Amino acid sequence: MLDIVIEARKAALAPGMDVRRILPFRLRRMVGPFIFMDHAGPVDHKPDPSHTLDVLPHPHIGLSTVSYLFGGQVTHRDSLGVEQIIRPGEVNWMTAGSGIAHSERFEDPAALAGGNLEMIQTWVALPEKDEETAPSFENYKPERLPVYTDTGVWMRLIAGDAYGLRSDVKTLSPLFYLHVVLEKGARFGLPKEHAERGVYVARGSIEVASRTYVVGQMLVFNNGADPVITAKEPATLMLLGGEPLGERFIWWNFVSSRKERIEQAKADWKEGRILLPPTDNLEFVPLPADRSKPAGGPAPQALS
Template sequence: MAKPDIIIDGRKKDLGGFQVARVLPFAKKRMVGPFVFFDEMGPAQFAPGNGIDVRPHPHIGLATVTYLFEGAMHHADSLGVSQEILPGAVNLMIAGSGITHSERTDPEVRARGFSLHGIQTWIALPEAREEDMASFEHHAADTLPVFVEGGATIRLILGSAFGHTAPATTLSPIIYFHAEMAPGAELLLPEGHDELAAYLVSGDAGLGGVALQPGQMAAIDGGTATLTTRKGARVMVLGGAVIGKRFIEWNFVSSSKERLEKAKEDWRASAAGGWTGTPFTLPPGENEYIPLPGDDLPEPPAPSKDCPTT
């Protein structure tokens, strides 16, 4: 039975009442299977009148997955999609050759105050699919497979596991699920994946006999391992096939550094061109945007801080 090859601590940053823990990429472990980015958002409590306002920003070469335990977020993108995400549902945005999106709190949620807690991940696309047309999928909580295995209630987010298959599109072999582990549960993780990792959100858990603290990810290369808990735990399990080295700059992911430079120039040109007939456009109804870091483009007015997870 495999033991973890590495334990990664989430690096926390307080954004003024809103905490984000960055787990991937890590200096000694850039990816787990195709997962190139993993953030835990919150838990955070927003007083009435406050919320999240992540202004429109671009992506290429990746798929983003937003999954909430608590709260709500509103996604809008340059495809014209406007979608609220609620706990247990899945928002999958395949950026491909390029997309722009924003993430905000709806006015009615903002007015009453709310809690927010969830996970955002980026999945690197296979090299042959990096320039696919952008697309978006929303899968409500009641459409995801939910089942009990090894004393854990599992909600399957992506891929196939334990005889079940999630409805979201996958472009390479992948596994991603949320496990609520009952006290004393022992969950043998599925075999057949190049890499696997378990992230402990809360409670107590161990992987391959190695104890984890909340906010830690344990990764294994090949083989399988047993996930255990004494008192109960909330765990995210992720992994899949290794798809090769990826470069990351700002919100862009690619197998080519030259493609990253083109994306940066396209974002600059789109802002300078007023977002009409340009490589990137804004979501309908949006007029704000996040300039490329370090650029001299004027910062549009923004009443709230931007979350650095996207």
């Protein structure tokens, strides 16, 4: 059965860059290993220079960040020396592990014109045994991601396994993550092999059990539920979930199973022990004022 409906909240990351924040939610902090989700755009940014939208270098620990675009492009740079432009249909999968810093720059004015920029950002918490793994980054092109089609249904498996498909994207947590496009009237069900499952409406509207759900809502279903999802109009959905990992603490851009590890990460960033990207090291996001405990903490600032 339906466990909860999460209503996205507005969050401002930069001038002209407002996002819908879905996770974490006060009544449902995680869905499987997914602990954070933002929906940015469509963004129609006219002022010049366009770098006012940029997300400056900032740190992460204890998670993997996942960037997926519907439109536009973003330049990623990190402390491993990686510089990668991500385009629609590609996946940027960065595992922070013991600590990494990265930036996201919007350097192509054409990619911001006409409301073209639109992206989904998620964080995947790591199993305890992998929280201190070495940082890594990989970009996956669309041709490496499995696609399935049926009458009125198109879906791309971004990561994990679902519907008999398996993605080559390297993950450390049992999960699934899908981009689904439905024609009006199309019907389908959720993958049954995962304990926790969420459906986020990115475009259009859907009907479940005679109720309508619209853009900005995430439906989270209990284990064993077998809902029928019907597109009320052309719709774009993000499906995600997997196996629960247990309690995680989140403070700013840090995630860990241990509060003391987050305290260490704060000190590491403040004292410069987490390196900046070598090709983007002239500015960075300072550590926020600490006004709350790690279990809650400041709202995450970064897109990923």
